[in-house]
Amino acid sequence: MLQPTPCELWPFDPSCCLLPEDTSEETITRWRRVATSILWMASGRRWGPSCPVTVRPCRRSCLDDYSGAVRWGTAGPWIPYLGRDGKWRNARVCSCETDCSCTELCEVRLDGPVHDIVSVQIGGETLDPASYRVDNGDLLVRADGACWPDCQDMAAPCGEPGTFCVTYRTGLPLDEAAIAAFSALVCHLVKGCGGGSCGCNLQRNRNLSRVSRQGVDLEFEDRTAMYADMRTGLPEVDQWLVLVNPYRQPAPSRVWSVDYKQPRVTTWP
Known part of the structure; x- marks a missing residue:
């Protein structure tokens, strides 16, 4: 049976988020919905709760x-x-x-x-x-x-x-580590939705790998390769993903019997 995304948004802890004061609840809810889908799929589609x-x-x-x-x-x-x-x-x-x-x-x-x-x-x-x-x-x-x-x-x-x-x-069930990773991703998405007016917090996702000072050469890791590896570039999020889904499984393993x-x-x- 196909497994849809969770029906409930994952719990969000804004204590370490420092969102702009004018951030609306509608914006936070929207990106909570996006972050729930992203982490649910990247972690192997095993975390709940699902729809009844x-x-x-x-x-x-x-x-x-x-x-x-x-x-x-x-x-x-x-x-x-x-x-x-x-x-x-x-x-x-x-x-x-x-x-x-x-x-x-x-x-x-x-x-x-x-x-x-x-x-x-x-x-x-x-x-x-x-x-x-x-x-x-x-x-x-x-x-x-x-x-x-x-x-x-x-x-x-x-x-x-x-x-x-x-x-x-x-x-x-979601534990404290899952909630912390989810909250970090929500903050990242909310700060990035302003089009650069608030600093966006998107520089953390560039993953600078090499710098040449005199010629001012900057080399960044390939984002497409990072996303193909089921990672986000955010340390708090990727650390949780590595621990709960080290082999990058897209879904739980299943064994079917004709009997x-x-x-x-x-x-x-």
């Missing part, structure tokens, strides 16, 4: 609870495993009960990392947040002793009887 997405989990097969041996060639695809009792069964992909716990643990795997859960609806009921938790950044675990529905009516909209919908946001059934997502209307 609603998924409708379901198991691969309603025969997952079948207690007998596997009858090969029946009822759709299988991910077989050998149980402790010596019988072959179909592995659950979501809404599963793990054997890693001393007690029954009912869980749903979400496409993470999960930033937070907005709501969980079963039929027309919205569950209390205390009745579930998130483990490992992608496992929605039922914590009230009940279990997630095995099947649901995919033809009915969320909130109708027989439906199961999870609305959540993805992305890693894993993704939760259904309604994309329109």
